[in-house]
Amino acid sequence: MIDINKVRNDFPILKETVNGKPLVYFDNAATSQKPQVVIDSIVNYYTTINSNIHRGVHTLSQLATDAYEEARIKIQKHFNAKKSYEIILTAGTTHSINIVATGFTSLLNKGDEIIVSALEHHSNIVPWQMLCERTGAILNVIPMNEDGELVMSEFDNMLSSKTKLVFLNHVSNALGTINPIEEIIEKAHKFDAAVLIDGAQSCPHIKPDVQELDVDFYVASAHKLCGPTGVGILYGKEEWLNKLPPYQGGGEMIEKVTFEKTTYAGLPHKFEAGTPNIAGGIAFGVAIDYMNEIGFDNIAAYENELLEYATKKLLTIEGLKIYGTSKNKTAVISFNIGTIHPFDIGSIIDKLGIAVRTGHHCAQPIMDFYNIPGTIRASFSFYNTFKEIDLLVEALKKAKMMLS
Numbered sequence: 001m002i003d004i005n006k007v008r009n010d011f012p013i014l015k016e017t018v019n020g021k022p023l024v025y026f027d028n029a030a031t032s033q034k035p036q037v038v039i040d041s042i043v044n045y046y047t048t049i050n051s052n053i054h055r056g057v058h059t060l061s062q063l064a065t066d067a068y069e070e071a072r073i074k075i076q077k078h079f080n081a082k083k084s085y086e087i088i089l090t091a092g093t094t095h096s097i098n099i100v101a102t103g104f105t106s107l108l109n110k111g112d113e114i115i116v117s118a119l120e121h122h123s124n125i126v127p128w129q130m131l132c133e134r135t136g137a138i139l140n141v142i143p144m145n146e147d148g149e150l151v152m153s154e155f156d157n158m159l160s161s162k163t164k165l166v167f168l169n170h171v172s173n174a175l176g177t178i179n180p181i182e183e184i185i186e187k188a189h190k191f192d193a194a195v196l197i198d199g200a201q202s203c204p205h206i207k208p209d210v211q212e213l214d215v216d217f218y219v220a221s222a223h224k225l226c227g228p229t230g231v232g233i234l235y236g237k238e239e240w241l242n243k244l245p246p247y248q249g250g251g252e253m254i255e256k257v258t259f260e261k262t263t264y265a266g267l268p269h270k271f272e273a274g275t276p277n278i279a280g281g282i283a284f285g286v287a288i289d290y291m292n293e294i295g296f297d298n299i300a301a302y303e304n305e306l307l308e309y310a311t312k313k314l315l316t317i318e319g320l321k322i323y324g325t326s327k328n329k330t331a332v333i334s335f336n337i338g339t340i341h342p343f344d345i346g347s348i349i350d351k352l353g354i355a356v357r358t359g360h361h362c363a364q365p366i367m368d369f370y371n372i373p374g375t376i377r378a379s380f381s382f383y384n385t386f387k388e389i390d391l392l393v394e395a396l397k398k399a400k401m402m403l404s
């Protein structure tokens with residue numbers, strides 16, 4: 001059970017007002033808010049142990065290194081990676097995907113095939129297109145249906161011995177659809193294709209187990225699960241990380257440097273050139289502890305109630321259409337009201353203190369599928385309330401009246 005009053009008390013921003021109204025924050029799919037413990041850990045780091053890691057002999061450097069490496073171990077346990085060095089700390093999901101997409105340049109040949117899904121975020125489309133341009137590999141797309149679900153029979157038809165890589169998100173950020181990744185991983189592995197799962201949108205709601213999934217790569221951003229911006233993970237199976245070349249050259253990622261030849265450091269440092277976001281990494285560990293204390297089962301159960309309640313209430317507004325109607329979805333509702341432009345509605349309800357996202361949500365192909373310019377997206381978190389959903393519905397009715 002979620003103790004909603006206690007939880008809300010943990011997030012100082014939820015006491016803020018926006019445009020003179022109490023903040024109702026329904027843009028959690030873009031980034032989550034941060035609990036005080038996470039904010040405190042950043043302040044504490046800079047106040048007490050700030051120094052550069054992995055190189056100093058002095059005490060502060062040791063303390064900072066220990067705190068950073070402890071965070072890596074927390075993250076490893078949370079995702080259930082076999083080894084802590086299979087967790088590469090990056091700047092976030094986009095950075096992680098680019099490390100893999102760039103690394104595969106040397107592993108692909110002309111005519112090899114890559115499969116992505118129609119439900120992807122631009123960050124999971126563009127790097128693969130660039131990879132195909134570099135290598136002559138071919139990009140295939142698993143299509144979606146009207147409910148916003150992947151058409152799995154098409155995936156079956158696409159798989160062949162030419163398939164080298166399959167990339168898709170676990171949860172679509174635009175529609176909330178939960179994709180059948182277990183089935184996709186199993187089928188791709190029958191053809192020896194590697195699978196990368198983008199967990200940016202699923203991680204805040206579903207605790208993944210990378211070993212049980214048997215996934216080859218898994219990426220996520222801390223800022224969507226109560227952590228800071230500018231930090232995230234690339235999980236890779238050890239054998240895969242060893243096959244990929246480093247992404248950036250620099251300090252920290254080398255074993256030995258001469259002007260004739262440089263040899264690279266082992267994992268994870270091979271992929272961690274330069275001074276990382278040390279405070280961010282430590283705070284990511286704190287965020288994971290915080291969310292595990294609340295419990296992912298509790299989070300999922302409560303958010304499902306919010307989703308059901310909000311879906312029912314929103315559908316009482318005449319002319320409101322929800323995009324993404326899969327039975328398997330997280331607490332994200334993408335919708336439009338009649339032909340009113342989503343931006344106009346978003347602007348009016350912002351004046352009433354309600355934060356939603358409008359637009360294409362970095363997923364233009366999905367909007368093209370539905371033949372719409374964009375949607376209004378309300379995305380819920382475990383610190384939202386039923387009362388806030390009532391406020392959203394009232395505000396939407398008001399906006400609708402003003403605009404039609």
Ligand SMILES: *Cc1c(COP(=O)(O)O)cnc(C)c1O
Pocket residue numbers: 029030092093094095121123124169171172173198199200201221
């Ligand atoms: C947010 C998001 C990303 C991008 O994450 P960044 O933190 O901006 O790098 C990628 N994929 C999905 C599904 C997302 O929701």
